[in-house]
Amino acid sequence: MYDGDIASTLVTEQAIRDKIAELAAQIGADYASEQAESDLLLVGVLKGAVMFMTDLARALPLPVQLEFMAVSSYGSATSSSGVVRILKDLDRDIAGRHVLIVEDIIDSGLTLSWLLKNLESRQPASLQVVTLLRKPDAVKVDVPVKYVGFDIPNEFVVGYGLDYAERYRDLPFIGTLDPAVYA
Ligand code: XMP
Ligand code: MG
Numbered sequence: 008m009y010d011g012d013i014a015s016t017l018v019t020e021q022a023i024r025d026k027i028a029e030l031a032a033q034i035g036a037d038y039a040s041e042q043a044e045s046d047l048l049l050v051g052v053l054k055g056a057v058m059f060m061t062d063l064a065r066a067l068p069l070p071v072q073l074e075f076m077a078v079s080s081y082g083s084a085t086s087s088s089g090v091v092r093i094l095k096d097l098d099r100d101i102a103g104r105h106v107l108i109v110e111d112i113i114d115s116g117l118t119l120s121w122l123l124k125n126l127e128s129r130q131p132a133s134l135q136v137v138t139l140l141r142k143p144d145a146v147k148v149d150v151p152v153k154y155v156g157f158d159i160p161n162e163f164v165v166g167y168g169l170d171y172a173e174r175y176r177d178l179p180f181i182g183t184l185d186p187a188v189y190a
Pocket of ligand 2: 016055169
């Protein structure tokens with residue numbers, strides 16, 4: 008598949024699987040007592056987080072419900088501005104719910120920072136973030152991310168939900184693109 012387009016594998020399929028098991032155990036333990044109040048609500052950010060969200064949901068040892076949001080951030084193709092527009096909002100009210108935002112990748116953190124403010128204003132019982140990947144710039148901004156899968160170098164990555172021009176989302180691993188693809 009995509010012969011020659013992927014320059015290197017950054018995170019293998021097995022490493023993703025192992026990490027999700029680890030995160031699920033940790034999240035499961037952290038939310039064990041909240042479970043008595045209501046099911047944990049996973050809020051996935053479309054489309055990149057879909058693969059991670061569905062695998063995480065099945066690995067978690069407690070009942071979860073799934074909601075999705077789609078947002079677009081204004082800015083150049085490679086960096087976001089922090090100005091965000093909701094393309095698809097949640098289907099339900101999250102007031103009083105324990106909410107866990109599921110992200111594919113945090114780069115500048117601007118999108119997430121906006122999302123946290125937006126969801127916080129809806130008065131959930133709790134609000135945390137899990138991201139599969141985090142780039143170095145994200146560490147500089149002050150966005151509270153409780154669960155991080157992998158800290159990766161500042162390279163453009165694709166696969167396992169992440170795209171370049173809507174392609175490569177279906178790869179089961181995370182890799183870097185051959186520069187020839189951009190040309
Ligand atoms: P910020 O900068 O607001 O943006 O944290 C995060 C969003 O930017 C996209 N993004 C990427 N998408 N490969 C991708 O396919 C990447 O390497 C990459 N880096 C950032 C992504 O949509 C993420 O939600
Ligand atoms: Mg994208």
